[in-house]
Every structure is written in structure tokens, then in C-alpha cells.
Amino acid sequence: MTDYEMVIGLEVHCELSTASKIFCSCSTKFGGAPNTHVCEVCSGMPGTLPTLNRQVVEFAVKAGLALNCDITRKNKFDRKNYFYPDLPKAYQISQLYYPICRNGHVDIKTSAGMKSIGIHEIHMEEDAGKLVHDPLSGKTMVDFNRCGVPLIEIVSEPDFRSAEEVTAYLEKLRDTLQYLGVSDCKMQEGSMRADVNLSVRPRGQKEFGTRTEMKNIASLKAIARAIEYECERQIDVIEAGDKVVQETRRWDDEKEYTYAMRSKEDAQDYKYFPDPDLMPIEISEEYIEKVRSEIPELADAKRTRYVEELGLPEYDADIITGSTTLVKVFETTCEICGAPKDASNWVMTDLLKLCNDSHITPEDISFRFESLGEIIKMVNDGKINRKTGREVFARVFADNVDPAQYVEENGLAQVSDLSAIEPAIKEVLANNEKAVSEYLAGAEKNFQFLIGQSMRSLKGKADPQAVRSALQKLLDEMR
Amino acid sequence: MEITAELVEYLEKLGRIRLSEDEKDRTQSELASILGYIDKLGELDTTGVEPLSHAIGHVNVMREDEVTNGDMQEQILANSAETKDGAILVPKTVE
Incomplete structure (x- = not known):
């Protein structure tokens, strides 16, 4: 049997963490009542004009620099025309001809070693509304709250050869964008979505096979499963002497298979043209340098520093740097107690256990971050013992009590007299x-x-x- | 580029409009004359000239990232034929 390899390219959409929408002053908050974050502009009323949100450009440039891209100096927005109820203007404002970032790369670590994945381009665009089927009326309910929420679309080169590489890349993108504060990248809330373009070819063949596209898969695990399935399916089609059809397929994560979506009558014809309502954007060298200087220490650099300078085990460094909240807790704790290893032990054992027991992720913790450092300091100074410290921390975690005050009021100070x-x-x-x-x-x-x-x-x-x-x-x- | 009857029907579909036979004929000849004019412009030598998309010279027209709009659900929904629980109801499109 022929030995095949898969070839994958990704289009990743990330909602930017701005307060307001890309072209109007409506809120971008997730989860409001339907159509409560909507105005004349984002609902596409005739005669309204868009005005670009300054922060969107800054976030896009910041993401591009962190992903090693060239920044386009003269930018324009284009209209992508299509009719669908989630798009009230009947066009999406996007960037076709002059995307803001090009020619980047992301270095990923897999079991086979390091690999560089090319970034073809990053462009700015607006999100569309949400459609929900209403079984009672048999109709579709339209909510425009998400209409006009700013997105960047990160288009990779077709450089992936395995599901593992795709997962590593998406994790790296998520970490980077979260560290930059550019996007919260919550796949479950749809603020990070990946479209997977996949084809197979006999190993050694230069030409690409015919690809299919899988859209909006909801989690990293589901993406890996969808890739494995779709690869097998395409090989089966070819081995049976048939041809892979270029189409959009949807992944059903429960039944674990992909199926062709009903193809639109006509091929895609978006009739792109420059948006006359939006003036071009010119980006200066000074602006780029200013944004570059604001890029914080990213996950890889932090992980290395935690291991080499602070002496943390690699496993601990991996877990802590995997969450920007844990990083904040850890660094605040170190600053107060001055003992990185103790800080990491408390985070890794006590904090994660408390999170686990109350079924929350670190992102949802609500106590004052300084508290943990204060507790560790009391333990290390001999004011309370480790066991008491643990009890105090549980109270801090649950009710955000002040550690020193709690120890005092409950007579928990250690007796060493x-x-x-x-x-x-x-x-x-x-x-x-x-x-x-x-x-x-x-x-x-x-x-x-x-x-x-x-x-x-x-x-x-x-x-x-x-x-x-x-x-x-x-x-x-x-x- | 030749404007054929098929092309007019394709554009009709893309634009979600319905043209009468009469309108189709007229559209075909009007589009042909518009394209003829564009082709005329194409005869000019524009080597080294950057494509112009905006006639006025403004760049970097931007606003601060501030939320100033409140909830105007009622006004937004006022234009729709049918609503339910704050959402606009349209013919079934979701599979």
C-alpha cells in the first residue's frame, strides 16, 4: 500500500480583546441578551459610516510582531460581498489586497523536535452575527451582538504534516496572544476558531492533493480527532480509485466523522473591492517600534527563565506558563515571599487542587493574588506552620479573607515559645x-x-x- | 470581457434580484457599454502608477476604543418583520 502524508494549512480567527467593536462604539462583551450590543452601524442601516478602532490596529501589529511578521505600511480595508442573514450589510469588511502582516513564522515543539511553521498573512476583519435555529417556529433567530467584533485571521502556510503539529501550533498561538493581551482565545466561547484545510499525497510527491476544508471545530482535542478522521477518509477515497472532491465538510464530534455541507449553488464569488468608507492606514517605523517595545516576556522565554534562573522543575514551569493567570499569581507570590520554589509548590499543589475541587479553571479564581505570598511568608517566618497555612489558604480561596487578619482573629499563630x-x-x-x-x-x-x-x-x-x-x-x- | 446573457443571469443570482426579460436585455447592453468605457481607460499607460482607491488624501482616521453606545434593542428590532425573545426571526437557514 502507498505511504501517504497529510498536508494541512490553518486559518485561525481570534476575537480581539477590545472594549468596543471594530467600526462602532458598541460593547464587545460576550453573552449579552440578543441585539443589546447593536447600533445603526453594526446592524448595517443605510447611510451610516464606520470609524476604525485604534486599538484594533495596535493589537494586530502586536500579534504580527510577536509572530515574526513583516508589517504592511500602507493598509486598506476591502469589502467581501455575500448574502447571509448573519451579515446585515451584505458585505464583511476585511483585508484582501493589503493584509496588515505577512511572512511570519511560529516555532513549535513536537515529539520529533523543533519545527518552524510559516505564517502567510494576518488580516483584520469584523465578525458576523450568530444564527440559532428555533425549533418551535421552524425559523432562524438572528443575534447581531457579535457583528462587528474585531477579529484577526491568521493564515498559515501549508506546513503541517500531523495533528500533533497542529495542536502544538494552536497552543503556541493561544499562549502568545494571551500573553500579549490581544485575545483571550477561549475556544469554548468561540473567541478562537480554526478552519482546517487538509489534503493527502503519496509521500515524496511534490504536488498537493485536492483539499477539503473543515470549519469552526470547537476544541483542540476535536481538531486532532477531525484531522485523523479526514486523513483516513481521503486515503480511503484515493485507494478506492475515486477522487477527493474540493468541498467544505463539517466535523461531528459526537459521531466522530466528517460530512459534506450542502454546497452553495455557485462557487464563492465575493466581488472584493476596496471599502470607500474607510480611509487607508499608514503605519510608521516609530509606531512599529513603540508597539514592539510594549511586547511582554512571552511563554517560551518565561518557561526558560523559570527553569534556569528560578530553579523550577520543567513540569511546573510548563503548567504555570500555560496560564496567564497562574503566571500572575506565581510572580506576585514570588515577589512577596521571595521563595520561587515554595511559590511554585504552593501553586502546583494547593492552588491547583483547590481549583480542581471546586471545578473552576485558574482563570476564574477570585482572591487577591497577594494573599498566597503573604501566607507563604508567614509559614517561612515561623509565624504559622504549613498545616495552618494550608487552612488559611483554603479560606482565602473560598472567601478572599485577609490572611494576616484571619490568623490573628482565629488565634492561629504558631506557638514556638x-x-x-x-x-x-x-x-x-x-x-x-x-x-x-x-x-x-x-x-x-x-x-x-x-x-x-x-x-x-x-x-x-x-x-x-x-x-x-x-x-x-x-x-x-x-x- | 464579453457580457453574455449567462453572465447577467449569474449576476442576478449573486445579487439575489429577479430581472424581467426586458430588464435582462437592457442590463446586458448597459453593462457592455460601461465595460467598454473601462476598456477605453485601460488603453492608457499606467506603468508605475499606484492604484487609487480613495479620492481624498486622508489617512489614519480612527477613534479611541471606548464603549459609548448603550442598549438600543428596541429601535434595532423596530425594523424587522418578525422577532422573538430579542432576536430577529428569518426563514430557516441553519442546518
């Missing part, structure tokens, strides 16, 4: 004569038991180290 510890231990020794005499006769293991009893009588607040040495001293005196 011998004058308080010794009487308690003496009492324990008096109440456990049998254990003590066995210990003195050589039963070493009873020492742990006596420590436990002493800690309990001090209500867990004592410094374990102080209890241990006081107990040792008292027992030695009894020999």
Missing part, C-alpha cells in the same frame, strides 16, 4: 505513662506517637520543630 510548649508536653507524658516507659525501654517508634499527642494538645498550632526538641529534652531527662 517553650514556656507554652513544655507544660503541654509534660501533661502528655503524664497521661501516657505506658508509652513513655516503653520508649525508655527502647521502643523508639513511640516517639512519633508522643509528638502526635503533643501537637494535638497544642491544637496543631505549635512549631513541630520546637515540639520535637522539647519532647526529646524532657524524655532524655527521664532516663
Whole structure:
């Protein structure tokens, strides 16, 4: 049997994190009641004019620079004409002829090593509305809230040869755009969407096979599954002596197969032309340098620094840098407690466990980020012990209490004062004569038991180290 | 480029309009004369001239990223033939 390879190119749409829409002053907030973030401009009323949102250009340039692109100095917007109820103007404002970024690349890490994926272009455009089928009336409900939300479309070169490479690339894009603050890239809310163009060819053949396109797949896992399936399907078609048809297919993630979408009567003919309502944009060298200087430390650089300079295990560095919220918590914590390894231990064990137990992602945590550092500092300074620290953190996590105040009000401060510890231990020794005499006769293991009893009588607040040495001293005196 | 009867019908479809036989004939001859004019312009030597898309010289007309529009659902829906729960109802398009 012939050995095939898959060839994949991606078009990724990301909604930009602006407050207002690209061409009007409506809110971009997700999830409002239908048609409440809509005005004359984004609903396409006759006689209205679009005005470009300055922040959109800045975000697009920032994304382009972070993805190693050339920035186009003279930009224009074009109209892409088509009729569909989600598009009230009957055209989408996009960029065909002069996209804002070109010729970039993204370096990804896979099990086979590093690989560079080319970025063909990035252009700015507006999102369309949302259509929902209404089973009761048998009609379609139209919500224009998303109409005019700014997008960048990142078009890759056909450089992918496996689902693993696609997943690594999408994760890298998501990390980068989140670090830049350009997009929140939440696939489940549709703020990051990928269209997959896939073809297969016998390994070694230069020409591309006929491709199909799969649109708007909802998660990274679903994308990987859809790619594996569609690759197999195309190979089967070719092996059976048939030809792959160029078409748009939809992935059904529950039934795990792709099917051809009803093809429109005519081939796509968008009749693009420059939008006369929007003036060209000229981007200067100074502007590009200003934006470049505002690019923060990105995930890869952070990961390397965490491992090499802060001494974090690679696994911990991977997990923390995988979430911009965890990065913020971690860095704030380090700054306050001055102990990166402790900070990462608390984040990796306590914080992630608390998140897990309450079924939330780190993005949804609501406590003051400084609290964790304050708790670690109290533990490291011997003010409270580790166990108390954990309890305080659980309260911080749940109710955002102030750690120092909570320790104070609940009398949780650690007892390390011998004058308080010794009487308690003496009492324990008096109440456990049998254990003590066995210990003195050589039963070493009873020492742990006596420590436990002493800690309990001090209500867990004592410094374990102080209890241990006081107990040792008292027992030695009894020999 | 020749404007054929088929091309007029294709444009009719793309534009979602219906033309009478009379209008089709007229459209065909009018489009042919418009294209003829454009072809005439094409005879000029424009080597080295950048394509012009905007007649006025303004660039970088932008606004700040501020939300100043509030909820105007009622006015937006006022123009639609049928609504439901704040959404506009249209003939079934979603599969």
C-alpha cells in the first residue's frame, strides 16, 4: 500500500480583546441578551459610516510582531460581498489586497523536535452575527451582538504534516496572544476558531492533493480527532480509485466523522473591492517600534527563565506558563515571599487542587493574588506552620479573607515559645505513662506517637520543630 | 470581457434580484457599454502608477476604543418583520 502524508494549512480567527467593536462604539462583551450590543452601524442601516478602532490596529501589529511578521505600511480595508442573514450589510469588511502582516513564522515543539511553521498573512476583519435555529417556529433567530467584533485571521502556510503539529501550533498561538493581551482565545466561547484545510499525497510527491476544508471545530482535542478522521477518509477515497472532491465538510464530534455541507449553488464569488468608507492606514517605523517595545516576556522565554534562573522543575514551569493567570499569581507570590520554589509548590499543589475541587479553571479564581505570598511568608517566618497555612489558604480561596487578619482573629499563630510548649508536653507524658516507659525501654517508634499527642494538645498550632526538641529534652531527662 | 446573457443571469443570482426579460436585455447592453468605457481607460499607460482607491488624501482616521453606545434593542428590532425573545426571526437557514 502507498505511504501517504497529510498536508494541512490553518486559518485561525481570534476575537480581539477590545472594549468596543471594530467600526462602532458598541460593547464587545460576550453573552449579552440578543441585539443589546447593536447600533445603526453594526446592524448595517443605510447611510451610516464606520470609524476604525485604534486599538484594533495596535493589537494586530502586536500579534504580527510577536509572530515574526513583516508589517504592511500602507493598509486598506476591502469589502467581501455575500448574502447571509448573519451579515446585515451584505458585505464583511476585511483585508484582501493589503493584509496588515505577512511572512511570519511560529516555532513549535513536537515529539520529533523543533519545527518552524510559516505564517502567510494576518488580516483584520469584523465578525458576523450568530444564527440559532428555533425549533418551535421552524425559523432562524438572528443575534447581531457579535457583528462587528474585531477579529484577526491568521493564515498559515501549508506546513503541517500531523495533528500533533497542529495542536502544538494552536497552543503556541493561544499562549502568545494571551500573553500579549490581544485575545483571550477561549475556544469554548468561540473567541478562537480554526478552519482546517487538509489534503493527502503519496509521500515524496511534490504536488498537493485536492483539499477539503473543515470549519469552526470547537476544541483542540476535536481538531486532532477531525484531522485523523479526514486523513483516513481521503486515503480511503484515493485507494478506492475515486477522487477527493474540493468541498467544505463539517466535523461531528459526537459521531466522530466528517460530512459534506450542502454546497452553495455557485462557487464563492465575493466581488472584493476596496471599502470607500474607510480611509487607508499608514503605519510608521516609530509606531512599529513603540508597539514592539510594549511586547511582554512571552511563554517560551518565561518557561526558560523559570527553569534556569528560578530553579523550577520543567513540569511546573510548563503548567504555570500555560496560564496567564497562574503566571500572575506565581510572580506576585514570588515577589512577596521571595521563595520561587515554595511559590511554585504552593501553586502546583494547593492552588491547583483547590481549583480542581471546586471545578473552576485558574482563570476564574477570585482572591487577591497577594494573599498566597503573604501566607507563604508567614509559614517561612515561623509565624504559622504549613498545616495552618494550608487552612488559611483554603479560606482565602473560598472567601478572599485577609490572611494576616484571619490568623490573628482565629488565634492561629504558631506557638514556638517553650514556656507554652513544655507544660503541654509534660501533661502528655503524664497521661501516657505506658508509652513513655516503653520508649525508655527502647521502643523508639513511640516517639512519633508522643509528638502526635503533643501537637494535638497544642491544637496543631505549635512549631513541630520546637515540639520535637522539647519532647526529646524532657524524655532524655527521664532516663 | 464579453457580457453574455449567462453572465447577467449569474449576476442576478449573486445579487439575489429577479430581472424581467426586458430588464435582462437592457442590463446586458448597459453593462457592455460601461465595460467598454473601462476598456477605453485601460488603453492608457499606467506603468508605475499606484492604484487609487480613495479620492481624498486622508489617512489614519480612527477613534479611541471606548464603549459609548448603550442598549438600543428596541429601535434595532423596530425594523424587522418578525422577532422573538430579542432576536430577529428569518426563514430557516441553519442546518
